[in-house]
Amino acid sequence: MTTTVRTAEELARLHRLVSWHDVPLNLPSAALAGEACVWCTSPADATAVELEPSNPLPRRGCLLCYAARVAWYVSWYDWHGHFESCTHCQQRKTCYIGHGRRLLHEQTIGPADRSKPKCAVCPALVLPTELVAPLYWVGATHQIRLGYAHVRCLTEKARVR
Numbered sequence: 001m002t003t004t005v006r007t008a009e010e011l012a013r014l015h016r017l018v019s020w021h022d023v024p025l026n027l028p029s030a031a032l033a034g035e036a037c038v039w040c041t042s043p044a045d046a047t048a049v050e051l052e053p054s055n056p057l058p059r060r061g062c063l064l065c066y067a068a069r070v071a072w073y074v075s076w077y078d079w080h081g082h083f084e085s086c087t088h089c090q091q092r093k094t095c096y097i098g099h100g101r102r103l104l105h106e107q108t109i110g111p112a113d114r115s116k117p118k119c120a121v122c123p124a125l126v127l128p129t130e131l132v133a134p135l136y137w138v139g140a141t142h143q144i145r146l147g148y149a150h151v152r153c154l155t156e157k158a159r160v161r
């Protein structure tokens, strides 16, 4: 992983993202009581991370599961940040730095229990040999969704549903 220094504000934003979007809907009772990790259900210890909102019910994630999910977001934003500011990437050309960021991100998908990356447009799985762009869009419930699109499928970000 890259060791980009994050500001407190960014870390708080990542914490909210993980808390709001990554907690499974159906939790076992121990996790609902804040006594077990919401992801792996191992008993929560002193290193467990308190998720938002911790009221009225406490919810905790173990450090390993939490860090894996934060890494997913961080690496996606690193890739996206590069993509937005890189001439090669903007011209939809092969870019080795962009590809490297993508590989770093893809390494975080398994540990974060995310499904294999799919194209938000077509929507087939994206293959390692295909040019892929990080893409975000506003989902049906007005939340920002982070994902991917084949470069060939990418016409205009705003058109993606």
Ligand SMILES: [Zn+2]
Binding pocket: 037, 038, 039, 040, 041, 042, 061, 062, 063, 064, 065, 066
């Ligand atoms: Zn865990």
Ligand SMILES: [Zn+2]
Binding pocket: 082, 083, 086, 087, 088, 089, 095, 096, 097, 098
């Ligand atoms: Zn690039």
Ligand SMILES: [Zn+2]
Binding pocket: 119, 120, 121, 122, 123, 124, 149, 150, 153
């Ligand atoms: Zn596609």
